[in-house]
Amino acid sequence: MSSLSPTVFTKAEIIQASRTADWLILVFAFLVFTGGFHVHAMLTMGDWDFWTDWKDRRLWVTVTPIMCITFPAAVQYWMWDKLRLPLGATFTILGLLFGEWVNRYFNFWGWTYFPINFVWAATLVPGAIILDVILLWSKSFLITAVIGGLAFGLIFYPGNWSMLAVLHQPVEYNGMVMTIADIQGYHYVRTGTPEYIRFVEKGTLRTFGKDVVPVSAFFSGFICILIYFIWHFFGRWYSTTRFIDQY
Amino acid sequence: MAASSSAISRAVTAEQPGFLNHRNLWLVVAGFTFFNLFVRWYEEVYGWSAGLDAFAPEFKTYWMNFLYTEWVLEIVFFSYIGAYLWKTRTRDMDAVTPREEMHRHFHHFVWLLAYGMAIYWGASFYTEQDGTWHQTVIRDTDFTPSHVIEFYMSYPIYIITGWGAFMYARTRIPMFSKGVSLPYLVVVVGPFMILPNVGLNEWGHTFWWMEELFVAPLHYGFVFFGWMALGLCGLLSQIFERISELAGPALGTAPAPASKASY
Numbered sequence: 335m336s337s338l339s340p341t342v343f344t345k346a347e348i349i350q351a352s353r354t355a356d357w358l359i360l361v362f363a364f365l366v367f368t369g370g371f372h373v374h375a376m377l378t379m380g381d382w383d384f385w386t387d388w389k390d391r392r393l394w395v396t397v398t399p400i401m402c403i404t405f406p407a408a409v410q411y412w413m414w415d416k417l418r419l420p421l422g423a424t425f426t427i428l429g430l431l432f433g434e435w436v437n438r439y440f441n442f443w444g445w446t447y448f449p450i451n452f453v454w455a456a457t458l459v460p461g462a463i464i465l466d467v468i469l470l471w472s473k474s475f476l477i478t479a480v481i482g483g484l485a486f487g488l489i490f491y492p493g494n495w496s497m498l499a500v501l502h503q504p505v506e507y508n509g510m511v512m513t514i515a516d517i518q519g520y521h522y523v524r525t526g527t528p529e530y531i532r533f534v535e536k537g538t539l540r541t542f543g544k545d546v547v548p549v550s551a552f553f554s555g556f557i558c559i560l561i562y563f564i565w566h567f568f569g570r571w572y573s574t575t576r577f578i579d580q581y
Numbered sequence: 582m583a584a585s586s587s588a589i590s591r592a593v594t595a596e597q598p599g600f601l602n603h604r605n606l607w608l609v610v611a612g613f614t615f616f617n618l619f620v621r622w623y624e625e626v627y628g629w630s631a632g633l634d635a636f637a638p639e640f641k642t643y644w645m646n647f648l649y650t651e652w653v654l655e656i657v658f659f660s661y662i663g664a665y666l667w668k669t670r671t672r673d674m675d676a677v678t679p680r681e682e683m684h685r686h687f688h689h690f691v692w693l694l695a696y697g698m699a700i701y702w703g704a705s706f707y708t709e710q711d712g713t714w715h716q717t718v719i720r721d722t723d724f725t726p727s728h729v730i731e732f733y734m735s736y737p738i739y740i741i742t743g744w745g746a747f748m749y750a751r752t753r754i755p756m757f758s759k760g761v762s763l764p765y766l767v768v769v770v771g772p773f774m775i776l777p778n779v780g781l782n783e784w785g786h787t788f789w790w791m792e793e794l795f796v797a798p799l800h801y802g803f804v805f806f807g808w809m810a811l812g813l814c815g816l817l818s819q820i821f822e823r824i825s826e827l828a829g830p831a832l833g834t835a836p837a838p839a840s841k842a843s844y
Binding site for chain 1: 697
């Protein structure tokens with residue numbers, strides 16, 4: 335292989351080919367990561383992300399970052415270790431958001447008529463940028479897991495607060511105190527909605543309210559550290575360049 | 582440096598066609614886009630007008646006949662693509678010149694892009710769409726309008742496209758003909774396994790009434806096989822390595838060895 339003649343290709347040809355390949359591969363990787371990550375996300379934390387009445391102060395805050403640090407960790411490993419690109423987390427999270435927003439608009443709203451302010455997708459971009467920046471600065475998967483993973487969990491709720499705050503305003507409805515998100519859920523009955531008024535938030539959340547989010551986010555960050563570790567090894571395993579003789 | 586290489590690149594574009602067949606690329610992009618826009622329109626119109634009651638005659642007309650047509654076309658396409666690529670395979674890989682090999686890598690990229698588009702429409706667009714349909718319309722058959730499109734159309738399409746890409750590489754690109762790429766197998770066979778997993782899914786849905794939770798454990802088979810999309814990391818690494826070998830002499834550089842991970 336190394337005995338190739340320099341005259342086989344010109345330098346200009348190779349530069350042009352390299353740029354063309356960059357675009358093709360960028361789009362291909364974006365689409366495939368989007369597909370795999372979106373399936374993973376919608377089936378492990380999707381219900382919390384689909385509807386605003388599910389965007390509660392405990393499980394949404396806990397589950398979403400834990401489930402969504404997976405692909406970023408794996409792809410960060412590949413992009414950093416093999417390509418020296420500190421973009422893996424942001425790249426995959428943008429793919430996930432692309433898949434989710436296209437769906438919420440063209441299907442949740444476009445086909446089944448749920449209003450967009452009931453079905454918007456939570457953003458994970460702040461956490462993804464933090465993960466990439468910490469990897470770029472530290473050049474260490476250990477530090478990225480511990481600091482970045484914790485930050486990924488902690489930043490999730492504040493990152494979404496500007497979209498969610500208005501829907502958590504209290505209102506009185508038929509003599510009961512609810513949030514606007516509760517009323518959205520009550521009016522937009524879904525197949526999975528029980529025949530009674532249900533608050534997704536359970537237990538003492540509404541009297542214990544001010545402490546639940548930071549506790550949940552901190553717990554989420556703790557698990558994110560562990561999940562990052564496991565999934566960065568997934569990235570390593572999936573980056574194998576092995577050929578096999580028999581299958 | 583950037584300006585000069587841009588100028589070089591423009592000059593080359595003017596003089597030579599390059600390695601990529603642009604006509605094939607845009608045919609693939611336009612084909613997938615317009616086909617899926619048509620399907621989405623069909624869902625919009627016939628989902629609500631003929632897809633609510635599986636026992637109604639119009640359901641058979643617009644949805645079951647659509648399903649049967651899909652099945653026939655899928656078997657035909659799968660068989661034809663595999664047979665054609667095998668029959669026209671390169672029998673002497675040692676005779677493939679570096680220039681021809683580079684052309685084939687770019688043709689392979691078009692196959693991979695097609696696979697990416699098929700994966701996006703199947704795994705992302707139609708799969709989450711199924712969630713909102715079943716949160717709105719109670720299922721009374723396995724072959725609901727969203728399933729006719731998602732499970733039995735979009736998944737076979739990405740399987741066929743992945744099969745085509747794999748077979749193209751295996752029969753025409755020297756590096757893929759001399760052994761079986763493990764990550765290529767993972768990225769093609771893993772998502773393929775989502776289709777057999779539909780059997781588990783439908784079996785579960787007929788077995789008991791369950792709340793329409795997308796995060797129900799019954800669905801975790803889809804999740805597991807979705808992870809296999811990450812196989813493209815290894816696949817692209819293999820391709821980069823070979824293209825670097827081909828391009829290295831012209832650039833006067835040897836391919837850089839992969840760096841060690843830092844912990």
